[in-house]
Amino acid sequence: MRQTVTLTLDSKVQSDSKRLLHSLIMLSLLLVASVGLSLCLGSFPTSFTQVLHALAAPQSSDITFIIWELRLPRILLAILVGAALAIAGAILQSIVRNPLASPDVIGITSGAALAAVLFLALLSTTLSIHWLPVAAMLGALVSALLVVSLAWKGGISPSRMVLVGIGLAAAMGAGTTLLIVISDDSAAMTAYVWLTGSLYAAQWDDVRGLLPWLVIAVPISLAFARHADAMALGDAVAEGLGVAILRSRLVLLACSVALAGAAVAFAGGLSFVGLIAPHLAARLVGRNMARLVPASALVGALIVLYADLLGRVAFLPKDLPAGIFVAGIGAPFFVYLLHRSRARF
Amino acid sequence: MLNSAAAKSIGLLLGALVALGAFFASVMLGTTEIALSSLFGSFAHYDPTNIAHIILLTERLPRAVIAALVGASLAIAGALMQTMTRNPLASPGILGINAGAMFFVVVAVSLLPLHTPAHYVWAALLGALVAAVLVVVLSRGRHGELSPLRVVLAGVAVTAMFVSFSQGLLVVDQQSFESVLYWLAGSVSGRDLSLVAPLLPLFGGALLLSALLVRHANALLLGDDMVTGLGMQATTIKLLLGLIVIVLAGSSVALAGMIGFVGLIVPHMARGLFGIDHRWLLPACALLGACLLLLADLASRFLMPPQEIPVGVMTALIGTPFFIYLARRKMAGQ
Numbered sequence: 001m002r003q004t005v006t007l008t009l010d011s012k013v014q015s016d017s018k019r020l021l022h023s024l025i026m027l028s029l030l031l032v033a034s035v036g037l038s039l040c041l042g043s044f045p046t047s048f049t050q051v052l053h054a055l056a057a058p059q060s061s062d063i064t065f066i067i068w069e070l071r072l073p074r075i076l077l078a079i080l081v082g083a084a085l086a087i088a089g090a091i092l093q094s095i096v097r098n099p100l101a102s103p104d105v106i107g108i109t110s111g112a113a114l115a116a117v118l119f120l121a122l123l124s125t126t127l128s129i130h131w132l133p134v135a136a137m138l139g140a141l142v143s144a145l146l147v148v149s150l151a152w153k154g155g156i157s158p159s160r161m162v163l164v165g166i167g168l169a170a171a172m173g174a175g176t177t178l179l180i181v182i183s184d185d186s187a188a189m190t191a192y193v194w195l196t197g198s199l200y201a202a203q204w205d206d207v208r209g210l211l212p213w214l215v216i217a218v219p220i221s222l223a224f225a226r227h228a229d230a231m232a233l234g235d236a237v238a239e240g241l242g243v244a245i246l247r248s249r250l251v252l253l254a255c256s257v258a259l260a261g262a263a264v265a266f267a268g269g270l271s272f273v274g275l276i277a278p279h280l281a282a283r284l285v286g287r288n289m290a291r292l293v294p295a296s297a298l299v300g301a302l303i304v305l306y307a308d309l310l311g312r313v314a315f316l317p318k319d320l321p322a323g324i325f326v327a328g329i330g331a332p333f334f335v336y337l338l339h340r341s342r343a344r345f
Numbered sequence: 346m347l348n349s350a351a352a353k354s355i356g357l358l359l360g361a362l363v364a365l366g367a368f369f370a371s372v373m374l375g376t377t378e379i380a381l382s383s384l385f386g387s388f389a390h391y392d393p394t395n396i397a398h399i400i401l402l403t404e405r406l407p408r409a410v411i412a413a414l415v416g417a418s419l420a421i422a423g424a425l426m427q428t429m430t431r432n433p434l435a436s437p438g439i440l441g442i443n444a445g446a447m448f449f450v451v452v453a454v455s456l457l458p459l460h461t462p463a464h465y466v467w468a469a470l471l472g473a474l475v476a477a478v479l480v481v482v483l484s485r486g487r488h489g490e491l492s493p494l495r496v497v498l499a500g501v502a503v504t505a506m507f508v509s510f511s512q513g514l515l516v517v518d519q520q521s522f523e524s525v526l527y528w529l530a531g532s533v534s535g536r537d538l539s540l541v542a543p544l545l546p547l548f549g550g551a552l553l554l555s556a557l558l559v560r561h562a563n564a565l566l567l568g569d570d571m572v573t574g575l576g577m578q579a580t581t582i583k584l585l586l587g588l589i590v591i592v593l594a595g596s597s598v599a600l601a602g603m604i605g606f607v608g609l610i611v612p613h614m615a616r617g618l619f620g621i622d623h624r625w626l627l628p629a630c631a632l633l634g635a636c637l638l639l640l641a642d643l644a645s646r647f648l649m650p651p652q653e654i655p656v657g658v659m660t661a662l663i664g665t666p667f668f669i670y671l672a673r674r675k676m677a678g679q
Contacts, residue, residue, distance in 0.1 A: 168669070170668070173661070177529060271509055320516070
């Protein structure tokens with residue numbers, strides 16, 4: 001009897017990890033194909049062979065410039081931003097035990113946005129635009145600290161954190177609106193496009209700026225994945241399993257903030273990616289954190305990549321912010337998720 | 346808390362006096378100084394070449410009227426929503442009703458050839474209705490129960506959706522930037538009194554209906570069965586109250602854009618002073634809501650001169666600490 005149970009368990013684990021492997025391979029292949037597609041499409045027509053040629057043997061030609069300096073950094077930044085937001089969302093959903101939480105809902109993105117708009121409105125004449133990401137990161141950090149300290153009541157209850165975050169997000173949204181209203185029209189429009197989330201004019205520097213955050217935060221969150229899984233079962237169970245709840249929660253929250261803040265810093269307020277990517281990924285690989293993180297990263301990267309591709313080529317000669325398309329798909333999906341999640345809480 | 350009926354009557358009277366005072370201050374104070382004599386003069390013998398008269402009648406007076414009307418309406422709408430959902434955080438702003446109305450107005454103004462105020466009132470009402478239906482559908486759990494956190498999240502989802510749609514529209518169609526920003530930020534300035542006139546029947550009808558339903562609203566606080574005891578179905582009452590909320594919030598948005606937190610804060614203040622009986626609560630909400638928005642608008646003229654702060658930003662900044670306090674206090678058990 002015991003043997004059969006172990007056997008079925010073994011085969012379940014095996015089929016699970018097979019499924020995980022299949023999903024990850026399929027998603028990666030899809031991503032590679034999408035990168036190829038994005039490289040070929042744009043306002044300047046390029047053929048597949050031209051692109052391959054420019055990639056393999058860069059020369060000083062127009063096509064090489066377009067591929068290497070315009071399209072490639074933008075595509076890589078889209079992938080990194082999507083991955084960072086998706087992982088941030090996956091972590092946050094597990095720590096607050098609410099499938100509807102995401103960095104935008106609990107105010108981390110709005111904090112980053114407020115700081116960035118503050119920078120654009122007040123400091124952009126004195127400081128170089130390269131400091132904008134730093135301002136956005138600081139904003140994300142400050143708002144996360146505010147959420148934690150205001151929700152603190154001898155510990156952090158997930159639902160209190162969500163509510164406090166919603167309130168703070170409203171205040172920071174009001175601050176952002178105020179800054180936009182009082183600054184002159186062109187600065188206001190720049191700030192607004194930035195807020196919508198755009199990868200326009202992405203450069204290699206942006207890619208280099210964002211990459212380290214992923215390199216640091218992803219391994220840490222994977223190392224704490226087991227704790228996140230335990231906490232998903234409830235604080236009491238997690239404590240019983242020997243998890244230092246508060247420490248794990250704060251470390252994971254820090255990872256989520258760093259990822260979301262960095263993504264917002266380089267691409268503006270792309271909302272809803274952190275919310276929907278983990279859900280789509282969970283359909284494929286389940287809610288186990290160690291699996292969810294890579295799968296969400298791939299799904300998030302695909303979402304932002306396609307949103308940006310649409311913005312780039314669908315309405316030529318206009319180059320629309322990717323954020324419009326992400327929100328256009330993401331917001332109804334959010335509503336759908338809320339409708340479906342009725343059974344859970 | 347005022348206990349006896351006499352104390353409450355005096356309280357309401359005082360509230361009315363403060364509201365009148367705030368109204369008067371809102372008409373008199375601003376970047377342009379205006380003598381008291383011009384105030385009477387502009388009513389008695391209006392002179393279209395006198396700048397003080399023009400400012401008073403085309404700028405200050407409409408502004409004060411709209412602030413008072415919108416403040417009172419949002420506060421009553423918030424009180425009724427809190428009664429219906431039994432959720433201390435419910436209000437037209439938080440539950441997405443304002444955002445729905447705002448999005449439909451933005452669509453009407455920038456995409457459709459609807460430019461007269463009378464048209465976008467209907468757009469706002471339709472938007473408020475759509476948002477309200479969405480929130481009600483979304484906030485029900487599997488067995489029809491309303492979980493407080495879920496109601497708020499449903500509102501946030503609906504708000505996020507409509508706001509991001511509006512932002513997208515704004516980025517695509519940059520010509521309408523100014524007007525869209527006006528609706529997004531919420532403001533009572535620069536509107537004409539002729540805008541208010543077609544809305545008065547709506548406001549009046551909603552207020553009359555809410556006055557007729559105070560006893561049913563009281564019964565609803567005790568439970569759905571108590572309403573049946575008064576000879577009406579609880580569902581009917583909830584639908585009627587919902588209609589009042591939609592009309593009040595939708596018309597407010599059509600006048601002044603998204604102004605949040607008035608509907609959240611004022612009912613709590615009014616309950617603290619006058620208790621939970623709707624016969625006192627609703628008039629108190631109307632007076633205090635009018636006061637709050639008049640004073641917030643007045644402050645918005647003086648905080649950053651010559652720049653005016655949109656009054657929606659003011660109320661959000663005042664309201665957030667209160668929201669967080671409520672989230673920590675009243676939702677602790679959830």
